[in-house]
Amino acid sequence: MDHKGVFEALIEQLMQLPGVGRKTAERFAFFILKMPSESAKKIATAIIDTKEKLFFCRVCNNMTEEETCRICQSSARDHQKILVVEEANTLAAIEKSGEYKGLYHVLHGTCSPLTDHEGGNAAVKGLIERVRNESNPILEVILATSPNIDGEATALYITRLIKPFGVKVTRIACGVPAGSDIEYADEVTLVKSLEGRREVYS
Template sequence: MQLTSETLERAVEHLSKLPGVGRKSAQRLAMHLVKQDKDQVLQLAQALIDLKQKIRYCSSCFTITDDDPCPICRSAKRQRNVLCVVEESRDVYVIEKTNEFRGSYHVLGGVISPLDDVGPDDIRIKELIARVNSNSEPVSEVILALNPDAEGEATSFYIHKMLSPFGVKVTRIAHGIPMGTELEFIDEATLSKAFIGRNIF
């Protein structure tokens, strides 16, 4: 096939590497960007550059933030003695939309997955144990809000086992969330009910 524009092809190639974007969708996106005002495209480009240059991880909860510590960890209105453990930063955003949780977060940055060669040392379980074991901010409850799939269950079980010696209450968000569903795709009402109905691990 004869290409009319190497520049367009390069854009399509990079866009098609994004998750959920196939080659046809990448072509549509690239053609859409060609038709946009130069200022709009430059603003998009700057927003993407800012993602890499300005975004960092909170040194306390490890969620994505512009400022360290993040606004949730800085807030005086949050309960510091209750930690909600999630897999990724996107899960923090999903839970925050429910307005049900008023504690703090701990983002693992993944789950235990032997098939993907991800073990307990590859995610932030040691940091979670250090937070629970800290004398400065005693933790009374750890809520496990991991995806209800095989990896999430294995990670939840491992965390529960590791936290047992500390005498902290370990709960999990209630079942009712379909197996294999990721938190970011669950509606707010279902997730809200899951938090209200959480039980002891």
């Protein structure tokens, strides 16, 4: 393979990344070409390590370097609550808030008629197994799927499957985002926020 072949191969590989077209891939490739060898090797090693050393937790499907993730292993967490999220990056955002101390379950997708039940279906089976497991009784399943039609459909689907086990199923609140002005909220968001209103204590 000549120099042009090597460079072209790099561009083609970079174009596999989401949102990266030919122009952006070329820009990245030229940047890599100009960067020190050490830095380029670090990028390559990080990619290889991610593929070889990172797995999905066998319990919650979170990213981990061991069989089970640090959240599932932690005795400081509330093992009677499971918070269901669509993707691992949602889990990271919730962890960043520091408010939630229970366990998670990552679906890696949604179970919606719009997506032909693809993606999250296998993970939902894992969630049901966790709820059915009598050695570690679950008291509450919190559904933190996105407040769009895919997320709502997924929440309805999971609720339908879990309710027969007598477990409390809750949905995260939906309404006006903090720091915004109510006058700019659309009617659906306003209705949702009114439905989910709570009593104010002095």
